[in-house]
Amino acid sequence: xxxxxxxxxxxxxxxxxxxxxxxxxxxxxxxxxxxxxxxxxxxxxxxxxxxxxxxxxxxxxxxxxxxxxxxxxxxxxxxxxxxxxxxxxxxxxxxxxxxxxxxxxxxxxxxxxxxxxxxxxxxxxxxxxxxxxxxxxxxxxxxxxxxxxxxxxxxxxxxxxxxxxxxxxxxxxxxxxxxxxxxxxxxxxxxxxxxxxxxxxxxxxxxxxxx
Numbered sequence: 001x002x003x004x005x006x007x008x009x010x011x012x013x014x015x016x017x018x019x020x021x022x023x024x025x026x027x028x029x030x031x032x033x034x035x036x037x038x039x040x041x042x043x044x045x046x047x048x049x050x051x052x053x054x055x056x057x058x059x060x061x062x063x064x065x066x067x068x069x070x071x072x073x074x075x076x077x078x079x080x081x082x083x084x085x086x087x088x089x090x091x092x093x094x095x096x097x098x099x100x101x102x103x104x105x106x107x108x109x110x111x112x113x114x115x116x117x118x119x120x121x122x123x124x125x126x127x128x129x130x131x132x133x134x135x136x137x138x139x140x141x142x143x144x145x146x147x148x149x150x151x152x153x154x155x156x157x158x159x160x161x162x163x164x165x166x167x168x169x170x171x172x173x174x175x176x177x178x179x180x181x182x183x184x185x186x187x188x189x190x191x192x193x194x195x196x197x198x199x200x201x202x203x204x205x206x207x208x209x210x211x
Contacts, residue, residue: 011115012116015112015115015116018108018112019108019109019112022105022108022109022112023105023109025105026101026102026105029098029101029102030098030102033094033095033098036094037091037094037095040087040090040091040094041087041091044078044079044080045078045079045080045081045083045086045087045090045154046076046077046078046079047076047077047151047154047155047171048074048075048076048077048172049074049075049077049151049155049160049169049170049171049172050073050074050169050170050171050172051072051073051074051075051167051168051169052163052167052168052169052170053166053167053168054166056071056073057071057072057073057167058070058071058072059071059072075169077155077158077160077169079154079158081157081158083154083157083158085150085153085157086150086151086153086154086157087150089146089147089149089150089153090146090147090150092146093142093143093144093146093147093150096139096142096143096146097139097143097183099135099139100132100135100136100139100183103131103132103135104132104136106128107125107128107129107132110124110125110128111125111128123198125197126194126197126198127194129190129191129193129194129197130190130191130194130195130198132190132194133187133188133190133191133193133194134187134191135187136183136184136186136187136190137184137187137188137191139180139183139187140179140180140181140183140184140187141179141180141184143180143183144174144178144179144180145174145178148171148172148174148178151171152171155169155170155171
């Protein structure tokens with residue numbers, strides 16, 4: 001019978017800590033997103049839109065002078081209209097992001113299990129990393145687009161002027177700058193990590209074949 005070494009015991013203690021913290025954080029995130037969704041569906045719908053005018057809308061704040069002027073360029077619209085479609089799209093954006101982080105938690109737990117059993121470079125772990133990477137990359141684009149689409153529909157349903165006249169409002173443009181940057185970077189890093197993991201597994205298999 002092999003006696004566990006201090007290093008092995010310490011390593012397993014670290015794995016247990018990581019698995020426990022990951023589980024607790026995931027449950028807390030799920031609870032938080034449930035509350036956010038309920039508030040979103042039952043409360044007011046808030047959207048920040050650009051304010052347009054042929055000559056601009058002066059803010060006239062203290063400090064303005066003949067050489068410096070201030071203008072309103074954005075306003076917050078808060079509505080208790082039903083707006084079921086926009087609210088559902090906003091809720092979907094929340095849960096698409098939530099799904100990504102739940103998947104990340106599953107991959108972390110899977111890696112902990114593989115390391116616990118000594119199967120460091122298991123194919124399932126590499127596959128999990130690659131799936132998570134694709135999910136993160138898709139979410140980085142999809143979640144902001146869903147929120148933008150929801151705001152566009154809400155503004156249309158509320159009946160505010162979106163062009164012409166003395167003043168109008170419009171949803172901020174959605175372009176590449178609207179992509180979730182941190183999530184995009186995370187997805188890219190995970191994709192590279194998954195490829196490295198597959199490469200390391202192949203090297204491990206080749207090494208075993210030489211022994």
